[in-house]
Amino acid sequence: MKRIVSIILAGVMSLSLVSCAPEADAPETSETVLVDGINPHVYSRLYDENFDEETKRSFFSFCDALYAGEEEFYCPDDVAFYNVTQTISHQCMPLATYFVDNSSCDVSGGRGHIVYTVPKDEYLDRVEDFKDIVSSILKECIKPGYDDVDKALALYNFFETHYIYDHDAEQDGSVRLSSYRLLYEQKGICQEIAPAYAYLLMQAGVECTTCGSLNSINEAHEWAVAVLNGKYYHIDPTWAVTDPGTLRYFGMTDDKRVSEGGWDRSLFNYGEANLFDPRGEMKADDTAFEQIWDSVSYSIDPEENRIDLVTGDGREMTFVY
Secondary structure (H helix, E strand, C coil): CCCCCCCCCCCCCCCCCCCCCCCCCCCCCCCCCCECCECCCCCCHHHHHHCCHHHHHHHHHHHHHHHHCCCEEECCCHHHHHHHHHHHHHHHCHHHHHHECHHHCEEECCEEECCECCCHHHHHHHHHHHHHHHHHHHHHHCCCCCCHHHHHHHHHHHHHHHCEECHHHHHCCCCCCCHHHHHHHCEECHHHHHHHHHHHHHHCCCCEEEEEEECCCCCEEEEEEEEECCEEEEECHHHHHHCCCCCCCCCECHHHHHHCCCCCHHHCEECCCCECCCCCCCCCCCCCCHHHCCEEEEEEECCCCEEEEEECCCCEEEEEC
16 A cells, blocks of 8 residues: 555644735736746645635745746745745646755744755756646647647556556655656655646646545545546546556546545545545446456557457447547
8 A cells, every 4th residue: 555645634724814915026827938848836726715815936946936036936934935945846846845945944024045965056947847847748748739638648658668666665754755856757645746747737738737535444545536528537547657558547526536446535625735525526327337347358540539448258349538
C-alpha cells in the first residue's frame, strides 16, 4: 500500500482572506503568457472557487519568481502565504515542492521570501530541464484536435508506460516527495504521481485536481479528479502505473472509486485544501466509462474516438467516447 499521505482533518485554516488592493507589482490574473510553451500559471477551478483573488495573484507571482530564480514574490499575509506554498503548489507548481525549503520561508511587508534547497546556478539549470521535460511530454501526448477525453486518456497511457512505482520511497521517510521528482526520475508514489498527472492535464487545458482519502485500516491514497465533457470523474494514475494494461481506474464514479480500495467518501479531500465537498458539488456520478473498467488490455484511436479492448472474460469490445 502507499505511504501514508497527510490528510489534515482538524484545525482547518479559514479560506476567507481580507480583501485589499494589490501592490503595484502584483501580477494580473486574467492573462497568461506561455514560457517556452508552458503555462506558468496553471490553477485549478477548485482554488479559484475557494480562495480569493489575492491568493491567486500571490500564487502567480510565486510561479514567476520560481521560473526566474528570484527570492521574493508578492504576498499580502500569512494566510495567503500558507495557501500558496503549502497547498496550491502541491499540484500547480512542481518546482516549489522540490526546490523550496518551506521551513525557512516566510512573509513580511507584503512579500514572500523564498529559500532554495540548491545553489542558484544549479536550480536555474533544473528549471530549464523541467521546462524541457514538461514540453516534451505534452508534445508527445497531446495532438492538435484532441478533446478533453483524448488528452486524459493519452496522459493516463503515458503514465502507465513511462513511470514506475517507487517502493523504496514508500518506506524511506527521508525522500523529498514531489511531482517534480516523478517527472525528473520517472518514479514515485501516489502523492507524487497524482499531482503530476493533474499538473500535466491542466497544462493541456483540462480542469483537474487531486483527491485523497483514508480506508478502514487508516491507509491513505491520492488520485486525480478531472472534468471531462463538463462532468467530474476520478482517475487514478498511480494504479495505472502499478496495474498497467487496464482502464479500470479511468473515468470512475464516486461509487467506483470507493469500491476500488475502500476509500471513505466522507473524507474525500480535494486539492489538499481541506475541502471535503459536503454539498456534493464535485459529485462524480456519470457512468459513461463503465464499459472500459473491465478491460485487461486496450488500444486507443483518438482520431475515431474509439478504444478497442479485451475484457476480463476474454471478450473483444469497441468503446466509442
